[in-house]
Amino acid sequence: MRRVQAARFTRGAQVDKLIENLSCVGRNPVAIHEHIFATVDGIVGAFAWGDTYAAEQFKDEFIHVINESLALLSSFSTEDFFPGAAGRMVDRLTGLVSRREKIFGMLDGFFERVLDQYMDPARGNKPGDDSSRSNLVQELIDIWREQGATKHITRDHVKAILMDTFVGGNNTSSVTMHWAMSELIRHPAELKKVQDEIRGAVGDKERVQHDDMPKLKYLRMVVKETMRLHPPATLLVPRLTTRQIKVGGYDIPANMKVIVNAWAIGRDPNVWENPEEFFPERFQESDIDFNGAHFELVPFGAGRRICPGLAMGVANVEFILANLLYCFNWELPDGVRGEDVSMEEEGSLTFHKKIPLMVVPTRFRMSPK
Template sequence: MEGIVLLVLSVFVLLVVLSKLKSRLVAKPKHNLPPGPWTLPVIGSLHHLVAGTNIHRAMRRLAQKHGPLMTLRLGEVSALVVSSPQAAEEVMKTHDVTFSDRHVNATLSALSFDGKDVAFAPYGERWRQLRKICVLELLTAARVQSFRRIREDEAARFMENLAASAGAGAVNLSKMISSFINDTFARESVGSRCKYQDEYLDALGTALLQTSGLAVADLFPSSRLVQVLDTALRKVLACRDRMQRILEQIKQDTKEDMDRGGEAVAAETGREGFVGVLLRLQKERSTPIPLDDDTIVAVLFDMFAAGSETSSTTLNWCMTELVRTPDAMAKAQAEVRAAFKGKSTVGEDDLKGLSYLKLVIKEALRLHTPVPLLVPRKCRETCRVMGYDVPKGTVVFVNMWAICRDPKYWDDPEEFKPERFENSNLDYKGTNFEFLPFGAGRRICPGINLGVGNMELALASLLYHFDWKLPDGIDPKDVDVSEAAGLVASKKTSLILHPVTRIPPANV
């Protein structure tokens, strides 16, 4: 018996030794990876991303040395950083399917309801059907147009609040812009102002703050101990629980209103909000995939987060850069005041022909790309990009902030010059790879028209009704343009200005 056991053990040891020898003798394929900075054990390239510096800025600095296609190792995570239009085109057009998965780390998974939403869901049939529902039901041109009255009402209310504050001195315009966008989007989503709005936004803001750095749980995904101990991950999960409770309550309130006859009224008037649309589709069971309650909550999270954060951020940057550039401010104000011709109330019909206003928004999107590192993708299978190998599983960051400020493609890239878009075919719809503030390919943001629509009338109204003065002692070029850290590059400090009523809005 002992001889049999000894024989089995000997065979086992021999097999192990042969396996080790084979692994050494058989050469593993070597990938021709893009260049990158030198690495350290365990942490990889993390020491190159200087603490206190926004990650997209640090990545641009490294790319200027190592090239537009650069390899980084972030703890256990292998990453590719894309910093040129040519490389972006290969990733988001030539190999779009290969890079259509999202990289969902522990923090983003917690934030996005475990990838059940649209923005962070893995590429596949479920994602395709969810996106189709968003494009064909929630974000159609007709639906966006149906919210016109809401945008006009909220813009008028915004102007009245500003006029009432004009005599009291400086106002926190950033805060007022955020409130306006959030009120507008809440009405577009629910049909009325939302009583849970402040609580929800507090939870969302706290959660987004946790994405501002590189959480340890995201860098070492294989360590269960790290996942348990990471405080950022725990905070995001707590915030998600708060947001989920609020979204479920909003859904329940809307459902009760629909049961009382609100559904028929909304359908008749063509003012059905996002929540109502999703609940109607759930009731009809007409979608290719089931719209269960968890999916509706996840989709609503996407709509609230993307709809409010990026629009308010961009509108805030528009006003910031106009204040810093008096010539551009004068030109924009002259255009809107000539177009509106002394009206006390303005509507979206009055926006036709405001060409310079649209250039201002484009330039703000270029100089202050709302999501500097486009929501990260993941390589689904090994492929070649610009002659380099990109292994399966590699995380891909497209540094659109760096591309939009690259002097190879933009004259005076650090200057705010709306005129650069005059007589130009450059647009943000996903075909010009030097200018992709909303992304491109299959993963392009589906809500571009709604986001821009929520900004245009408000910006025109701010320029039409008011002149804007800086607090005493501040020169236009001294206005702070530093960015807060996080997924969305909002202005780090609030924009404080004195509104001077030029043309009083109605009801003032």
């Protein structure tokens, strides 16, 4: 939570940049997901790497390595379905194993270099020195060094946590906002309702401030409804049973890969009335939340493996969305109607909108009373 608060400044600065960029496009359609992605990337990047992330060369190399790893993670592996020597042999023959080793080498080499830079005494960062605590890399290095002989966290853990933060943090939040904007533009009454709420609560300001956020109840319902219909991590993260268990009357042996379909859970007609309909008001009288306590809605997972970035993810999505809706009026390009906006999905690890949403933003300012 402390870190979520600390991210406020970065989040505000990135949102200022987003508003400035969108204010310059004139009356032209924009691919809104590109702007949203750049904003989230700036926030998560600064959170993990601090100032290092501002350097273009660092960013380009990092994004290249991550994209290669994601493509590999989502590719088909025979060994996943036929564990053992035979499956591994097929993966060797198809070249998957050598590709995996090459990409692992790239990724590991990248993280090694970053850690070496951070730990270089010439950098002047010492554990306990306040100036060194500005980002996740430095905090993890401090924890790792301070443990001494107990060694619960190793250099490999630090690298894995950094990797998970990027893979888990960037795409999921951007995809959620892309879906939210698409649903709202197809539902003008809900779009107006949420904009009226935000503008009424915020009043005449340059943009929404963090302190305004608790007042935006309908916006929260819009975000929940978007995540119910479009959980970005559609199948969560695969689990492995540690012992034989019974789930819903089925016997599941130990060591089985279990995949949870969060998308189907959010559209279960036994739980949700008119499940295919975008209807944020369904949360008005309901206490169902996505915090892991309600198994009807699990876009962040549940249990011990629930998303550790939940608070930051929700804060990013709600704050960026609130500002997009407060600062701009949104229209579809000439000749495009709401029902023409495709809601087709595609993906592997995360599912996103197949055809990007194109919208025309017009800067909105409250008229002085």
